[in-house]
Amino acid sequence: MYTFYLFSILTYMLTKKQTQVLDFIKVYMAKHSYAPSLEEIKKKFKLASVSTAHYYISKLQDAGFLNKEHNQPRAVSTVEAKQTVEIPILGAIAAGQPIEAIEIPDETITITRDEIGKQGKHYALRVQGSSMIDEGIFDGDIVVIRKQDVAENGQTVVAVIDDNEATLKKLYRENGKFRLQPANPTLFPIYRDEVEVRGVVVKIIRNLESQLDQGQSRDEKYVRKIDYSWDYRGEKTKSYTHGIHTYPAMFIPQVGRRLLETYSKEGDTICDIFCGSGSALVESRLIGRNAYGIDLNPLAIFLAKAKTTPINPQKLTKEYIALLDRVEKIKDNEIKRPNFKNIDFWFKDKVIVKLAKLKKAIRTIKDETIQNFLMVAFSETVRYSSNTKTGEFKLVRVKGDKLEKHDPDVIGIFRKHAEKNIAGMTEFYKDAKKDSWTKIIYGDSSKDNGIKANSIDCIVTSPPYGDSRTTVAYGQFSRLSAQWIDVFEDPNDASGIDNDLLGGRATKDLIHTLSSDYLKESLEKIAKQDEARAKDVLSFNLGLNECLKQAHRIIKPGKYFCLVVGNRLVKQVRIPTDFIIAELAEKIGFTCEDIIVRNIPGKRMPIKNSPTNIVGALEETMNKESIVVLRKN
Numbered sequence: 001m002y003t004f005y006l007f008s009i010l011t012y013m014l015t016k017k018q019t020q021v022l023d024f025i026k027v028y029m030a031k032h033s034y035a036p037s038l039e040e041i042k043k044k045f046k047l048a049s050v051s052t053a054h055y056y057i058s059k060l061q062d063a064g065f066l067n068k069e070h071n072q073p074r075a076v077s078t079v080e081a082k083q084t085v086e087i088p089i090l091g092a093i094a095a096g097q098p099i100e101a102i103e104i105p106d107e108t109i110t111i112t113r114d115e116i117g118k119q120g121k122h123y124a125l126r127v128q129g130s131s132m133i134d135e136g137i138f139d140g141d142i143v144v145i146r147k148q149d150v151a152e153n154g155q156t157v158v159a160v161i162d163d164n165e166a167t168l169k170k171l172y173r174e175n176g177k178f179r180l181q182p183a184n185p186t187l188f189p190i191y192r193d194e195v196e197v198r199g200v201v202v203k204i205i206r207n208l209e210s211q212l213d214q215g216q217s218r219d220e221k222y223v224r225k226i227d228y229s230w231d232y233r234g235e236k237t238k239s240y241t242h243g244i245h246t247y248p249a250m251f252i253p254q255v256g257r258r259l260l261e262t263y264s265k266e267g268d269t270i271c272d273i274f275c276g277s278g279s280a281l282v283e284s285r286l287i288g289r290n291a292y293g294i295d296l297n298p299l300a301i302f303l304a305k306a307k308t309t310p311i312n313p314q315k316l317t318k319e320y321i322a323l324l325d326r327v328e329k330i331k332d333n334e335i336k337r338p339n340f341k342n343i344d345f346w347f348k349d350k351v352i353v354k355l356a357k358l359k360k361a362i363r364t365i366k367d368e369t370i371q372n373f374l375m376v377a378f379s380e381t382v383r384y385s386s387n388t389k390t391g392e393f394k395l396v397r398v399k400g401d402k403l404e405k406h407d408p409d410v411i412g413i414f415r416k417h418a419e420k421n422i423a424g425m426t427e428f429y430k431d432a433k434k435d436s437w438t439k440i441i442y443g444d445s446s447k448d449n450g451i452k453a454n455s456i457d458c459i460v461t462s463p464p465y466g467d468s469r470t471t472v473a474y475g476q477f478s479r480l481s482a483q484w485i486d487v488f489e490d491p492n493d494a495s496g497i498d499n500d501l502l503g504g505r506a507t508k509d510l511i512h513t514l515s516s517d518y519l520k521e522s523l524e525k526i527a528k529q530d531e532a533r534a535k536d537v538l539s540f541n542l543g544l545n546e547c548l549k550q551a552h553r554i555i556k557p558g559k560y561f562c563l564v565v566g567n568r569l570v571k572q573v574r575i576p577t578d579f580i581i582a583e584l585a586e587k588i589g590f591t592c593e594d595i596i597v598r599n600i601p602g603k604r605m606p607i608k609n610s611p612t613n614i615v616g617a618l619e620e621t622m623n624k625e626s627i628v629v630l631r632k633n
């Protein structure tokens with residue numbers, strides 16, 4: 001009765017819309033026992049932005065309807081004091097790919113006993129990732145977990161798999177196995193024979209402030225525009241020669257094409273200054289642009305050349321069939337067993353023999369472009385038949401029983417890849433514009449690579465994310481292939497290239513003359529916690545600044561330079577690389593025309609990048625990136 005009376009008076013003081021929002025929150029909470037997100041409020045009331053939704057929440061908080069703690073819109077408080085408990089936030093948990101559990105010391109969250117029930121011990125975790133969005137669990141939420149080591153079918157649990165990788169998923173037992181089911185239709189379940197349950201989710205706490213931060217830019221100098229039309233969720237990304245070989249942080253072809261189509265025209269000469277495996281170059285060839293590609297990783301150069309060189313599919317198929325015949329006939333004593341460091345650690349003996357036979361057979365192909373093209377499938381075969389965990393960019397060896405049972409069908413793997421690649425080349429050969437060219441340069445983009453000044457009509461690129469030793473380890477990723485396919489002069493040097501890439505060598509100190517306030521602010525915050533990491537970040541930005549200068553030199557005045565970049569998290573500091581690039585580039589002689597934010601639905605990114613595998617050293621999963629559009633003045 002009393003509560004109702006209070007409601008009536010207060011409702012009288014609210015506007016009609018505020019009352020509707022409050023009612024919606026109450027009904028929602030009664031149904032779900034947690035609050036709706038700002039996005040859900042925005043959608044329900046067809047509001048212009050999440051900040052309008054936030055405005056209503058603030059008003060309801062000011063009027064006393066919603067609790068201000070944690071910015072969570074809760075139901076109206078009752079008068080009697082409630083018993084509260086302080087729950088430790090033990091770290092972050094991935095609602096996505098499993099990550100190593102990390103700890104955030106000394107953080108706690110206070111909630112009332114009623115919200116979590118009287119029984120049990122509890123802890124809280126901060127959620128990273130979007131695999132549980134259909135369960136109402138979003139990136140940045142805090143989940144309260146009741147400690148228990150058993151769970152019922154369908155409960156949302158903290159599960160630890162493969163020794164120390166924790167994930168938040170719905171748990172099901174089926175056919176003697178466990179299924180860890182994401183609540184996101186775009187993601188696949190994980191199956192395991194063993195799962196260790198560390199607790200069950202009993203409450204979700206949404207941090208509306210952090211959602212607001214993520215949802216829109218607070219900065220006045222530059223504005224980030226969220227544009228979902230750039231996501232290309234669910235679209236085919238492996239058409240033509242795009243799928244012939246995996247490479248870290250590849251472009252979604254649709255993004256590359258759209259940028260090229262928007263900012264250049266047929267017959268133009270474009271450049272990708274960090275071309276990687278050459279996705280933008282493939283697209284440029286398909287839409288009639290001439291292209292330069294530059295990269296400092298020999299494996300990238302090798303792949304980019306293979307992807308962009310059209311080969312007559314009939315000739316290719318003929319050579320391929322002859323190759324399969326030849327492999328069968330090679331005797332064990334006719335092969336040369338490669339002898340690089342740790343070969344027996346990464347490959348089983350009979351795998352080495354089969355790979356060596358395949359390599360010998362490929363090397364006898366006279367046409368060099370065909371030989372290289374089939375070497376690409378061989379390179380994938382090396383990775384898939386090695387003792388490494390698939391789905392990792394870093395070299396991690398499978399363990400125990402799995403290693404024992406590991407018995408890859410080397411020729412079968414090669415055939416699968418080669419045939420898929422030939423199909424891709426057939427498409428590419430048909431559609432690639434015959435009168436356009438692609439030139440691929442092995443070089444450092446922070447230096448002059450011989451491209452003439454003011455000669456390029458458009459640059460489309462995606463720089464490394466920085467600190468390649470700990471995030472996307474291009475060198476590590478390339479090492480096993482490199483040791484087999486002879487792209488490095490000394491194959492044992494392959495992982496060393498990470499030191500030469502942007503950000504690969506930390507600076508001696510933190511003194512610099514780069515004029516970016518955003519960079520300065522980030523460096524200060526990181527240096528307070530870890531000076532060495534701040535030096536890594538500075539080194540990356542110093543290198544990037546030199547690359548921007550070179551880009552400015554080669555591009556024609558008035559033309560566009562598009563960079564697809566990720567804003568990394570280092571030591572829990574989000575580095576606004578997009579804004580830093582904009583600031584640095586404007587000093588060099590560009591104008592920042594646009595910053596578009598897109599989701600990364602399928603991009604292969606590192607899921608764990610702990611440099612040392614120390615608990616607490618894990619730093620990020622990236623699920624958004626920015627497209628910075630610059631124009632030379």
Ligand SMILES: C[S@@+](CC[C@H](N)C(=O)[O-])C[C@H]1O[C@@H](n2cnc3c(N)ncnc32)[C@H](O)[C@@H]1O
Pocket residue numbers: 247248249250251273274275276277278279280294295296297300443444445446461462463464465474500501502543
């Ligand atoms: C994000 S990847 C590019 C991926 C590419 N868009 C694709 O689709 O495969 C960044 C690339 O930058 C290269 N890189 C790093 N530092 C470089 C430098 N100083 N000069 C040239 N390339 C560099 C890395 O080797 C890597 O291939």
